[in-house]
Amino acid sequence: MKKVNLLRIVVLFALSSAVVSCGGSGSGGGATGTPGAINWEAVSTLFSQPNFIDFGANGHWFVADRSQGFFRSTDSGSTWSPINSGIATNFGWTINVVPSSGDLIAGIYSSGGPNLHPVQFYRSTDEGSSWTMIQSSISGVLDAYPAWSGCAFASNGNAVCGGYWASFPSTGGWYSTNGGQTVAAARTVSSNGTTVYALALNPVNNDLWMGTEQYGIFRSTDNGATWTSASPPDTQIDPSGGIRDGNIYAITFDRSGNVLFGSQGGIWKSSSSGSAFHWTNVKGNPTTADGIAMARDATGLLYYGHRYASGDPTSVYCSADSGSTWQACDRGLPKSQEVYRMAVNPSDGKMYATVWDVSGDSGKIYRTVKPVQ
16 A cells, blocks of 8 residues: 555654544453563474464464465474465465364465466365365455455354455455355445455454455454445545554454454554444554554453564564553564564464564564463
8 A cells, every 4th residue: 555645644643542433332341461471482493484374273283484385283383294285386375274164274375466376265174185276256356465364254154255456346355154165255335445454253242354455444244245334444545534544454352342453553443432433543653564463362462563664673562451552572573573473372372473584585483482371
């Protein structure tokens, strides 16, 4: 997305505590985590550009690497096996474990530019030993990348996936009622710019959330079939009524179900007033480094990672008060690298992160040293 002009950045940053509205509900909630006690340690050096990590209920780990494809570990990251057979390229972007079945859905990206390699999704029923392309005119027209957050999975088991730049009138999102065997378009009531940058399931009330490039955040209450706008668009779309919420790459929720998303303007959080969603900029962004990773651990501690910026070298921030305040939470993480994905491993209760050097092709997987549950 194009950068907003300097004057607009100054004005919006100065008004970062302002509250805006656009349909929905929510309430406050506390957390018990302690950001100052969080330390990180490297657990793997195999990968060059690890982009995504997810975990199976059986303890197996799965990684998508931008230049090496997809990998599986059955021994908690000690050894890894490539699982690329049947996938068109090694441009791994995301890999999700389907909660209801243990199947995998993987997304590949277009290296070097839109349509140089088709953005596509694959499914596997045997932990990546073999893959089947998810055939769809919806997923087949996507340019650039799948959604940064990977797929989301509705409470009824629907898989909801998507990505950047579907050609009009196609949507950037799709959903499946059978684990990706067949898919249908995820339709928005109003325009979302045909992009899907982030997807997430709210574990408190089971609604689904979709972040977009310039049209803000959308909400689904029918397991991903239809979506309605839940925030103002970015200021580039609506200079007078919009907020600085372009490039919503990451979404998480506090323990009460309030929504937090990372964007070009920092972190926005929802609160309630009847049937309307209100949005407060709880962490302003002094640079143009978009937020790209958000997560919550079992204690309620919230995590936030952003694109690298020399003016903001902290790799990860944490909040122990449901997003009201944030502090550095990157002890053990390198300052010159970016965190692309954060996820809790249910086997050990620790937060994991995929990290790689923005100036080269070296990357690692990190985890918190002590359990966070």
